Amino acid sequence: MNTLSFRTKQMPEPKLIFDRSSAGRVGCNLPKADTPEVDLAAVLGEVREELNLPEVGELELLRHFTNLSHINFGIETGFYPLGSCTMKYNPKINEKTAGLPGFANLHPMQPVETIPGALDVLIGVQDMLCAITGFDEITLQPLAGAHGEMTCLMLIKAYYEARGEGQKRHIVLVPDSAHGTNPASAARCGYDVRPIPTNAEGNTDLEALEKALDDSVAALMLTNPSTLGLFEPNIEKICAMVHAAGGQVFCDGANMNAMVGTTRPGDHGFDCMHLNLHKTFSTPHGGGGPGCGAIGLMKHLEPYLPVPVIRRSEMKVIADYDRPKTIGRVSAFYGQFLMEVRAYTYLRAYGKEKMxxxxxxxxxxxxxxxxxxxxxxxxxxxxxxxxxxxxxxxxxxxxxxxxxxxxxxxxxxxxxxxxxxxxxxxxxxxxxxxxxxxxxxxxxxxxxxxxxxxxxxxxxxxxxxxxxxxxxxxxxxxxxxxxxxxxxxxxxxx
Ligand SMILES: Cc1ncc(COP(=O)(O)O)c(C=O)c1O
The missing domain is CATH 3.90.1150.10 (Aspartate Aminotransferase, domain 1)
Known part of the structure; x- marks a missing residue:
């Protein structure tokens, strides 16, 4: 199969960059090496395969990618109403701040004492998200919505294990309208997944939920607003029912764009939630990244937070690794740092009044x-x-x-x-x-x-x-x- 089989007959076949390649052509002028030459074969062993790279000049390369960009579709070329993806405009000011050398050139291995400004940004985003969601704590480490879901379930698991209920509570309830990542995250954490039906009005079927609740249930994963685009009117009742059975309620908060500044999941009774910063808080996304599935949680889950925990201590912000009950790391370093800079810019530009x-x-x-x-x-x-x-x-x-x-x-x-x-x-x-x-x-x-x-x-x-x-x-x-x-x-x- 090749690209041709997908094409309409009238159009000329688009050329790949490889079709423009000619042996020996180069598109860049590298400076002379200022370090001694190294025999790669001696270091890495014999090279097994030639790299099959296109050989083109600078102009060919520019034309190729400029033409590709013209046939591409993006939020800046047209309306992009892709449901569940929040393809909003990402203001250019976000890119400007993320490109500031003081942020863009930071190295993740830099000693933490040299990055107080970066820690201020992280805690600034955490504080604003706490205020928006109504949760006690936020961590920015998860790298996607699904990763945030999984991290929340890991916290819930650690919480029950610490109470000696880890074995007993092995079921996670997931409504049948949920995003596919919900059951996948639960299964990834070793839980047995049970679906909960949606009723004719598009709400969670409370009778079915009541029947499913017992002391084997660790959590309900509820999306609000649901993937049917509806606000769950029984949200407080549902949280109370799950709590009465000793379970936790997770909110899939990927649809937070419907609630920012208007109502807070933390006030509805949820124990934890994930946010898709790359949707709600404006970062270019799609095609698999970059992402930030920040999570919010109530105090009882806080001891299990992944490290490092960015928090205030004696008038300064620190990256705290000294957390005996932590679930460990869920991503390298501090998460997707430049996304936090973009989210910080976006949140500050809106301000509390306009949120x-x-x-x-x-x-x-x-x-x-x-x-x-x-x-x-x-x-x-x-x-x-x-x-x-x-x-x-x-x-x-x-x-x-x-x-x-x-x-x-x-x-x-x-x-x-x-x-x-x-x-x-x-x-x-x-x-x-x-x-x-x-x-x-x-x-x-x-x-x-x-x-x-x-x-x-x-x-x-x-x-x-x-x-x-x-x-x-x-x-x-x-x-x-x-x-x-x-x-x-x-x-x-x-
Ligand atoms: C409702 C819902 N939950 C979870 C996710 C998963 O987020 P991600 O694709 O960042 O993993 C999405 C993705 O858009 C979503 O719409």
Whole structure:
């Protein structure tokens, strides 16, 4: 399989950088070595394989990547309503501060006494996140949302082990609407995962929860707002039920963009939560990193925090490794430091007074899209949504043989990034649209107009959608080929 098999016929085959390679061409002028030459083979052993690198000049290289950047799609080229991903605009000031030499040039091995400014940033972010979430403690170490989930479960496990209940409490309850990372994190920590159904209103089924609760349950992992884009109205009751059975309640806080400055999970009764700083607190993300799955927790879990714990001691900030009950390290050094600098900048730029604007506009925008599209793509639940709306294209599948994926692919022809499809799985032919707070009404209207037009096309000319996208350098991709067959990536033709 090669790139050609995915392409529409009209477009010329795009060239890989390897196709432009010619032996002996170079694109850089390295300075003379000022250290003695070393015989690599003597140090590393015989080289087993020649490196197959493209040999191109500087201009070819520039053209290649400039052209690639033009056919790429990102938040700065267009609307990117990918549900559950919070693809908001990341202000440039974040990059400026992260690029300041005093931050960017720090070395993680530097003696801690030489980085008081960096420790101030870390504790500044921790303090602001404590205030926003209502938790007693924050650690910034986990490197992704899923990593934050896992770290919370490790703390819960350590807590029960210290109370002699580690063996007994081996079950983690996870609602069926949860992000796939929740059950995966629980299983990774050695827990048995039991699903809890969602009821017809889109809330946690309380009867099913009651039945599932006993002294074998270590925790419930609850996403609020849920992945159905709904605020769980029974949140305090649910936390009380789990606590009464002796369990802990973890909040998947990846959807915190719906609540920043408006309400605090720590006040709802949760024991711990993770945040996706790379979503809510504005850092470019996607493609696997970088990330920060900061976690918040109540005092009873604090002894088990991963080291180092960044805290105040006698008028200064220290990196504390002297923690006898710690679960150990979950990442190297202090986590993803330059992400913390970006989050710090973002939080300070908003300030306490304006923080609630984030969630208010995110929720308003999602409800606006929901209201404008309700006649062509009905919402999965008949009530206001939070920061994202979940719509269904089931009728087009039944009546016109057009699936949600076909509608999404056609959106590309109209210049929009498709929303998330088929998640949460419990909604058939689903769209998960998360506009975020940084989009204007004009953009939302253009997007809704396009979707309404596409829904008419689905009825009148379904093949237009089946063949979409038809305006791009690549046509309909095989959704799974790239992970199953490495040849579709970037190797040169042999
Ligand atoms: C609801 C929810 N939980 C957990 C995660 C996992 O976060 P990450 O991809 O950073 O591991 C995501 C990702 O967007 C999410 O949307």
């Amino acid at each position: 609630a604007d984030i969630s208010r506009y995110a929720v308003l925008n999602a409800n606006y899209v929901r209201a404008r599209l309700k006649d062509v793509l009905p919402p999965a639940h008949d009530r206001p949504c939070m920061h994202e709306c979940i719509l269904t294209a089931e009728k087009y599948k039944k009546e016109n043989g057009v699936r949600a994926l076909d509608i999404s692919k056609r959106l590309i022809d109209y210049g929009f990034h498709p929303p998330t499809n088929y998640f949460p799985l419990i909604v058939p032919e689903c769209f998960m649209i998360e506009p975020t707070e940084t989009e204007t009404k004009e953009t939302l209207d253009e997007f809704c107009d396009a979707l309404i037009q596409i829904c008419h096309e689905a009825v009148e000319n379904p093949d237009l959608l089946h063949d979409a996208p038809s305006t791009q350098i690549v046509g309909r991709l095989d959704e799974t080929a790239a992970v199953k067959n490495l040849d579709v990536r970037w190797w040169p033709k042999s």
